[in-house]
Amino acid sequence: MPPGQECVVAYQGEPGAYSEIASRRFFPRASRLIPCETFDLVFQRAQREEANFGVIPIENSLAGSIHQNYDLLLRHRLTIIGELKLRILHHLIANPGVGLSQVRRIFSHPQALMQCRRNTARLGRLEIIPTYDTAGSVKKIKEEKILDGAAIASDLAARLYGMTILRQNLQDNFANFTRFLLLAKGRRKVPDANKTSIVFSIQNVPGALFRSMSVFALRDIDLYKIESRPLHGKPWEYLFYVDFAGSLEDRRCKRALAHLRELAGYLKILGSYPRDDSDTDPQESGEN
């Protein structure tokens, strides 16, 4: 972002959401962060240039790919210009002065509650109360002055609302990562891009998928991700999500995509961007 220019970032969730943490990692000095109620609104704000950038989760290591956001990528004219892998760390958060022994109820999004089920059970017999989202449950126990309750959410949510972390890292499984994408309007060249994401469709999968893969294999292009998704209502037609090594500026990749166009019914290039290979970092890898 050139100095002096405003940097406005839209993300889904309440302030303190994991998507806000991802947005702040992308832009530590963002001039404005816009929380949006839905993913749809994140895309709309970036499309209408009410935000310079949108940040969305695209897959989680426990829950899988977020097809809804792939669908939105197909419907909008936004480009992926970056990615970030974020380790999801859930903490037990309460109002200042509240101790663990006072907690009778735990509030959070059902997915976070599920991811902390075993560790929560060890805290004793507590009432589990589902809410709309993790950060929103911190806001709730603060605003409603709930002193016998705690929320499960991010450390950012604890800090933003001035709350206390009673127990760090409540999640049962440490290998919980979400990959976020950074989106912007229009086509643009991204410096150091070395990874490209595409979506294409083919009919009658058997030989066709193998031939589609050959356009990469025959050119020694590494694949980072491949996922098929059946198109309901269109029997035998499949969408494929593929991430591969290299950028659209590389001649080899350009040729592979030209070759793929001969085979695919539909092909959309989502963008080329620098790969986040941070889980090769020993600090980040391994279970705890």
Add this chain to the structure above:
Amino acid sequence: MPPGQECVVAYQGEPGAYSEIASRRFFPRASRLIPCETFDLVFQRAQREEANFGVIPIENSLAGSIHQNYDLLLRHRLTIIGELKLRILHHLIANPGVGLSQVRRIFSHPQALMQCRRNTARLGRLEIIPTYDTAGSVKKIKEEKILDGAAIASDLAARLYGMTILRQNLQDNFANFTRFLLLAKGRRKVPDANKTSIVFSIQNVPGALFRSMSVFALRDIDLYKIESRPLHGKPWEYLFYVDFAGSLEDRRCKRALAHLRELAGYLKILGSYPRDDSDTDPQESGEN
């Protein structure tokens, strides 16, 4: 199931859950259905033979694959012996005598609330209250005699609790299917099996994935699904989920798997079972 033998089926969720509908489609005359709080418990009950069968969702057309259940399939010694594609139809359900004009609050699981967001907004300004699950929210408004509230859940949940459906098919998108798997302990031959599911790992994806695919392509074996999943903490090692046409009894498939064993670091055969190709049925396909 031989006549006279008990048929006990475990599924995750409250009575009236979509998993119960799937269980009843598999076994219209099941002698007992056991609702379980978690997926884990479904596997445990089938493993310990407290249930003859377990029923789990494995992928949804909007939300994607349920990695957690793939993980549980890897950890347990259960075999997939059947599959079923269920169209997810969400209804607006209230206590008998309550009319739409009296409804001020809507209770359901966040995912169901999200899938009905646009249609719910058309009903007027209503308070949206997240709950643990869809069928559980019907139970809640019944037991707590909530007369200004409605729940979003299945028609089975409405029937089981003796409630009224105020509005059918509240979901915004009709192409919402969940694929369920039927699990049983031990290896067994399933009559009419024509689809097989496997999980395998390979290192260093590029050429290796292409070679893995070739064991099927070179034998003209159709693929129904392929999905890569990065193994966090093990950079460059991937798990692949593959569903292919044919059964373990076919010599061609046996040879393909023997060939795949030469290439894969790890290979687990999850089972061969009859494919549910019901979305080729014109009644079931297409948007509404």
